[in-house]
Amino acid sequence: MAKLTKNQKLAAEKIEAGKLYTVAEAAALVKEITTTKFDASVDIDVRLGVDPRKANQMVRGVVSLPNGTGKVTRVLALCGSDQEAAAKEAGADYVGLDEYIEKIKAGWTDVDVIITQPQYMGKIGALGRVLGPRGLMPNPKSGTVTQDVAKAVKEVKQGKIDFKVDKFGIVHTSIGKVSFDAKAIAENANVFIQTLLKLKPAASKGTYVKSIYLSSTMSQGIRIDAKSIE
Numbered sequence: 001m002a003k004l005t006k007n008q009k010l011a012a013e014k015i016e017a018g019k020l021y022t023v024a025e026a027a028a029l030v031k032e033i034t035t036t037k038f039d040a041s042v043d044i045d046v047r048l049g050v051d052p053r054k055a056n057q058m059v060r061g062v063v064s065l066p067n068g069t070g071k072v073t074r075v076l077a078l079c080g081s082d083q084e085a086a087a088k089e090a091g092a093d094y095v096g097l098d099e100y101i102e103k104i105k106a107g108w109t110d111v112d113v114i115i116t117q118p119q120y121m122g123k124i125g126a127l128g129r130v131l132g133p134r135g136l137m138p139n140p141k142s143g144t145v146t147q148d149v150a151k152a153v154k155e156v157k158q159g160k161i162d163f164k165v166d167k168f169g170i171v172h173t174s175i176g177k178v179s180f181d182a183k184a185i186a187e188n189a190n191v192f193i194q195t196l197l198k199l200k201p202a203a204s205k206g207t208y209v210k211s212i213y214l215s216s217t218m219s220q221g222i223r224i225d226a227k228s229i230e
Helices: 006-013 023-033 081-090 098-105 118-125 128-134 149-157 182-198
Strands: 041-048 060-064 075-078 094-096 113-116 160-164 170-177 209-216
Touching (some): 023 182, 023 209, 075 149, 081 094, 081 149, 094 098, 113 118, 113 149, 170 182, 182 209
Parallel strands (some): 075 094, 075 113
Antiparallel strands (some): 041 170, 041 209, 060 160
16 A cells, blocks of 8 residues: 555545535535645545446436536537537537548547537447547437537536446546635535436435545545535
8 A cells, every 4th residue: 555645644634534524514625635736626426326237227417517627628519511600609629520520430539528410420320439438429318419519519618517327336527626616616516416316216225325425636535424415
């Protein structure tokens, strides 16, 4: 096990063993215990009482964070020529169709989100081997397959994120940066958790939210009291 640095030891001492923190307390504390020299991401991990191997217990959704993610999200809009100008105006980094499909076939994937229209999914479906493993395949459930490409681009740029439970029953995502003030981090956390609560599958029995932890890049996790969610 790696030896803790002086700063890491001081940070660890600020977290009380066994204590459940409110979202507001955790948001303030995560800023205190982060010692990285770069602007670390603030991550949230929620362990759910679901069996993701069963289709009727899969949890997936989208949420627009009120204070954004703090990340620069590169967006590719694969759309018809009639929507290109609007997509560019909405903030898309790359706009086009066939030329980008060919680039992706050749291995280019320097984007974070791809948005397209339903009529082009036939062409894009052939890119599944490249886009699928990278989580870049457009999906109607996440709002990335739509006739209103400009609106979808704008939402992603403003902090809309797509999330789903992994095979271990955990939902993990970034909800901001340490440079955010504590209030903004807490607001994003509350909105994310509230969205997750609304997605409880009818087939899920027992405790739905088993644990919630807030952390930053390389920091220790701070456990949140689920009852404190606003």
